[in-house]
Amino acid sequence: MEKLNISRLKEIVGEKNVKDDPADLYIYGTDASVHQAMPWAVVRPENAGQVQEIMRYANSEKIPVIPRGSGSGMCGQTVPVNGGIILDMKRMNKILEINLEDVYCRVEPGVIDDDLNKALKPYNVFFPPTPASSIIATIGGEIANNASGVRSVKYGAARDSLLGVKLVLASGDMISFGTTTRVEASGYQIERIIAGSEGTLGVIVEATLKFVPLPTIRCLGMTNFNKLEEAGDSISEIMASGCTPSMLELVDNVAIKAINNALKLNLPDVDAILIFEADGMVKEAVDFEITKIKDICETHGGFGTELSFDEKERERIYTGRKKLFPSLSKYKELMPSTSLADDMTVPYSKMAETTRKIHEIAKQNNIIMSAYGHCGSGCMHTKILMDTTKSESWKAAEKAVAQIYEYVNSVGGTTSAEHGIGISKAPAFKIEKAASLELMRGIKKAFDPNNILNPGKLQDASDDWLNATKLRYTVSDKCE
């Protein structure tokens, strides 16, 4: 910290855009994960030129720089494990161009997802990756984590909507890759590795994104299942049936109970619920798909199906799923939901089995875990509900996390579907990618020879997430 020259930073971005007050640093030292660490300063650049100057300074002094959007990451991606400068990108929030003729837009990284979609809406188009956190998530963060959400089953993740990036490297050099066009084969596709690189390869200062027509017709459905396996069989059959649902969500019994406790929705206390949506421009086509999905669910034992084209009704049906995330902490008193084993991907034929396995592992370790997710793309989310004040809960969580990813690996899945790796999923990631860690380190070095960009993450993260940083929770019985 002693080597940080605050006045140099103030020269670059102006006095009021540098923060080194402990209260501010504390806020910027955590995100939506369990981790916490103090940065040395927070710097808020306004344009790419300032980012270049900051990087040149930091690179010459070998000071860590951690690019950050809204800090909504779930795994500690922006937690500064080695201190350094937090580069808050939220002031770079301009939508630079919306080009309808060539169907792309150019944005700065600090643009909030919902704001972009608001700007696109008058043209009847939308940017589809939209994670659940779209009200705060920035486009830069979404690209860096290759984020996605409920509609990705039909429209893909951030990487799939990314046409090009402008990037400031650790050296301060600015490069741009990709085009405004759809097809390209000129050299290595750098934009594709930037998506998912978690701020370790460069600072995104501009992104070119494609958008797609906003469907005029949507129909949402919800079906109950007495057995998880019936829901699982329905998922595989729906996906192979020729339907392209715009949403296909699985909600397990733990989540159903939590939603009922929190929102008093009186959802049936069943083993699993599937929520599905079809969208399009032609009523007949949407009808055709939604009926097919409903029929498949009911053949496999789905019952009490609700269906609606009406916007208000659709909102009502979706309420529980929408508020699932905050509801989870209401499952049981003093059992807050922690972001651990928060996401994974398995082949969709394994969704039901994975859910069972998660419950089994939770039981073995005396904790509670909920499983839900975007099952049309094999994405499963869990949360661990536990008494965070007790160190034994954390020990149990540590064991459960390891067991879950061992299972995910054994069925050909991967450690993260859409939340990224950061710190808390790094041990599992390093086991999964053991054969390619050296190659990844080589790639990191090609971009960032001095290892100043978000160091200590991904392949360079600790093998022990529990002790990699302080925890954001107070553990009362911990012997320090």
Added chain:
Amino acid sequence: MNNKNSNRMVEISGIIAGAIGPGKVLTDKDILDKYSRDETADLSLLPDILVRARDTSDVSAVLKICNDNNIPVTPRGAGSGVTGGALAARGGVILSLELLNKIIEIDCENMVAVVEPGVITGDIRRAALTMGLLYPPDPASLDICSIGGNVAENAGGPMAVKYGTTKDYIIGLEFVLPDGSVITTGGKIVKNATGYNLIGMLLGSEGTLAVITKIFLRLVPAPGASKDILIPFDTIDEAIDAVGAILRNRIVPSALEFMEEDAIKLVSKFFSGNIPFPDAGAHLLIKIDGSSDDSILSDMEHISEIINVDPEKIIAAESDIQRDKLWKARRSIREAIHLEDPAFMAEDCVVPRAAIPAFVKELKKFFEIRGLKSIMFGHAGDGNVHVDVLRSGRGYDEWKMLQPSLKEGIYKMAISMGGTITGEHGIGFSRKDYLHLALSCDEIELLKRIKKAFDPKMILNPGKIFSDDHKEPDDSPPC
């Protein structure tokens, strides 16, 4: 080849034969000669040794031996590339993957195909279709190109406008690094936010980073119905305006192909005038697909409302025979050009879609001034313009001398209009001297450092993409 090199190559082929078996290692002159060419016009680069690998362990063994001995290795699929990507620019070993040609599995439940790199792309398509699934990328060379080559070049095709290119379908790879180590990344899973996207790195890397030995492809439900139409226009401007109107009205066809006047004339000559609308200024070929006939019908009605063409003039096809008739002209362009003169130049630039008419007209002018005939056609929906230039009576040597300035002219025009130098065919050997037109010095340096992270001894497909890959990244002169 001097004697010293020749002895060395005899020694190396002996070591490789000892490791993987003699039947897979070939050095006969006739065979090497065949492998000195691909579909690139007028280019031949002779390898010293041909190895036909049969499995991943063969690939691993060959790479390790060559890496230890600093011998160049050029991976090769079906040899259908048009930029010399699969030719041995610096001699050494051609590592053919033709015999790794198994469709290992088509998993309907997870909608994934697992294939070896030597499988012909069209065979994957057909195998998937029998199960009601579709592998959408459809390069024109579908029936002769291999899937490994498609990944290495990030191949596209007409259906890219709706379904995207190869990059949108690769969800897992097994590949071998130059040191022989085998890495698997991804698998039967669609969503993946797990660290660096190595799949993305290998896509379009043209065999310069690793050798792909197994591919996991995402399949989609085959559309239940489809319909094709051909629309003639008086001018290219009207045709491209119509493309804009279609996309703006939120109709996403699964193909949107255009041909300009000279292309139509040439093909018409090839078929003795027996093609639809031989005198039109431009053709637009549109395919619409969907889950049911209803949705297609509604899209088709919508199209005829928004474009300014006499509905009588639109030809529609629903049966396979009718379809083949409609596509006959578009599919036979290359054959027609070849018949005219096999020594032609083929480029595949990309420009923003709306810039296609200006690009076509400006380029036509550029060639006319030089007394050259050009043929243009391509994927209008994604701005991918194929630019074929005919020799137009020039002598062979003169034609050779002329090409660099023509290429530079074409590329500069594409870039000045906001496009790039290649959409589907890659940089390879024949465009490596022009990469600096598309990328800055800093950008090229970064690519070279990445190349080095994968291939520290620079043995994999040397002499491609970069004009000076034999130099250390940091030694290169500043641009």
